[in-house]
Amino acid sequence: MPKQTQVDADVVIVGAGLSGMIAARAVLAAGLTPVVLEADERVGGRILTEDVIPGLPVELGAQWIGDTHERMFLLAAELGVETYPQFEDGETSYDLVGSGVLRESEFHARFGDELAELERVLRRLDELASEVPVDAPWSAPQATEWDSITAGAWYDAQGLSPVARTLVEICTVGILAVPTAEVSFLHLLFTIQTCGVTSELFAESEGGAQTTRFVGGTAEIPRRLAALIADHIMLRVPVQLIEHSADSVSVHCRGGLVARGRRVIVAISPTLTGRIMYDPPLPGARDQLTQRLPNGSAMKAFFVYDEPFWRTDGFNGQLISDVGPARMSNDTCIPGDDHGVILMFLEGEQARTFGRLPEDERRAALTAELVRHYGGKAAHPEFYVDGEWSDRQWTRGCYNANHGPHVWTAYGSALSAPIGVIHWASTDTATYWSAYMEGAVDAGERAAREVVAALLG
Amino acid sequence: MPKQTQVDADVVIVGAGLSGMIAARAVLAAGLTPVVLEADERVGGRILTEDVIPGLPVELGAQWIGDTHERMFLLAAELGVETYPQFEDGETSYDLVGSGVLRESEFHARFGDELAELERVLRRLDELASEVPVDAPWSAPQATEWDSITAGAWYDAQGLSPVARTLVEICTVGILAVPTAEVSFLHLLFTIQTCGVTSELFAESEGGAQTTRFVGGTAEIPRRLAALIADHIMLRVPVQLIEHSADSVSVHCRGGLVARGRRVIVAISPTLTGRIMYDPPLPGARDQLTQRLPNGSAMKAFFVYDEPFWRTDGFNGQLISDVGPARMSNDTCIPGDDHGVILMFLEGEQARTFGRLPEDERRAALTAELVRHYGGKAAHPEFYVDGEWSDRQWTRGCYNANHGPHVWTAYGSALSAPIGVIHWASTDTATYWSAYMEGAVDAGERAAREVVAALLG
Structure with a gap:
């Protein structure tokens, strides 16, 4: 059979991540024909589950949803993907600002004042974030001021104790995956506001962003979604050029495929949208934007043991530390499987530095940290795997696009405003839980609404 | 004749700016065959001279060289392009921090203390910059500290008076074309060190970066350089994909042309290098770098009058102001032509905001500012032209790549280190006068040396 060189559709969608596939499903539901062009050999984008041991899926990408992620709960239900709660029983282990390893109860007893400081800062962030319109952060009353300083500079100016300052840095980097010295304070407030309040964002329990997991792995969501629109997805077709006119697009892929349509939805991270050639070229303001929205740096490292021994010792598998390469960890065991699985997070500078060491050095440094917190049993995992996202050609960093000052x-x-027949999706353009799977759905649905309204009136 | 679909060379060069053409000339001189692929319909890159009135070239791009730009003086001599000194006679006009319009003598008399403050800051910058190795700024003794703050934050911490703080901001934005709140302090020090000392960089007289102009316009340099290597330059061939192996490259262009060679020199700004597809893909560290080197924003606006009336009134045509859309101006008359030409600079936030107003509004606001400084004769120019670089598809911003914190x-x-058979040029990778034409030559020559050494041993 000759290689396919042309495909026609109403709506061409670039990227088969969650946002692009949600958009495709919505376009199809409206009676229009989508075609989704995916550069990679798989769907899912920043969702990536790998069965490193049969029956033991690990989440190298997006992993959790939270209680206010309504779209994701609904989507999971529609797709028949069951959920289960994140394991939370037991104590977190701390080691901050030279405290040495402390159990949560000890840490709270010793640093009650510092935790109260942190709480005050989070309440203040909530107050300020409430003044930021999520669909137009630049129009907040103090937008100019907040966008001229970094989140780090604002934190520095709060007169925090070293423990509170370190804690708030770790919490923030855990969301943004870049140091707070690189992020606009306005962007931090925007992020908080798209998620509700800081307690939603920073906490893992009682309503946080990480309360719930998916049976079989998060990738069940994109896998089943793709199955519903399988006739409309093409893999291994990297988009190089989008020609556009007042009422049509021709999307050219490496290898020669041309997808023609009436509208295009570009559903990839903003920095990647800037790598496509557009004819006619996009306005300077859009181009300069995409030069300025780098993705963060995140690495997840999984240790698999024969059992979750930390639970027996009263630990929940979470650590918060400024000592080793990982600032945080999580118990990510699978219900019904006996293995103990701990996930270590390396984010921002940690991913940039330790993430580039040879694997044996990364593993040794992380193992040493686990041993300090959970004892000698941590020294001998059955299995180790890690994954850093900046090496992945069709993603190039996680968790999302980060806005520096100004x-x-x-x-x-210019972030999500359509340009002629070109529309923008991806969680980076969401106004509800931007940077999360929930945001990917939000943005995909919004882009589909724009296109359907334009084509069907 | 059928459309050419393949070209063979020893060295494929991407970009016919000054850096790429210098590299091509050096490769050719070494006995190797280059081919330069240029996306645009012209050579010159960020050098762009337009004859808006016959015989009156205006420089929408790079314009001056300074006394220590040895490579450029040599190149001009080789190419037979004559030079002339920038007009400097008379006084600068100031209006800063509510001072109202003041002639230079008045300004100096009133703000002697503030100018002494500025001088102390510049001397301190020189001292610190001398500790930055230009080929490895990250290895400076205090690199971590200096790279974790912005230039603006460092300035803010110097306890400067409003006038001195404003002056140092204007001087710095005049070089970097982004607000100091976006630039790493280490990058400012690197920039200073590649240029020698701040007096070289900030001053226009006695050894600064802007002492000398080219007869016929700066574009005479790339035009004559292109004529020397005309058989090796192809225009209107935007590069989309670079396939590379241990000893060969295939460079694929829009329209179907494939240029094959043994090495490739990518001589475009770092952000644009990130838009090319590479197979195999580049390492994550390189990719994340190019996500983080946005080009600045600069607009030059030219007013052409029947005569340089400001000279009669004792002015040199320079203004320094925080009032109107332009922070600085220059007398850019052409020797032997009677017209008076004033160039207004809009850089950083000024280019971003005023640069996007409709042309009549931009022109009116700038005219009003000229009238405030130079009187009613400034109200009626014969001709007005401006140019902003972010709209230009194959440049996308000026003057150069800016390094934020970290x-x-x-x-x-990863900025200039070759990756296999891929080498990097453009002034943004220079270690001598980076961001200037001198740096473009420096980087082009360095990349050519790398390639020649690899191929000829």
């Missing part, structure tokens, strides 16, 4: 106020209005 | 220390080593 980006929202100088260029933000 | 970029040099986390990713800097």
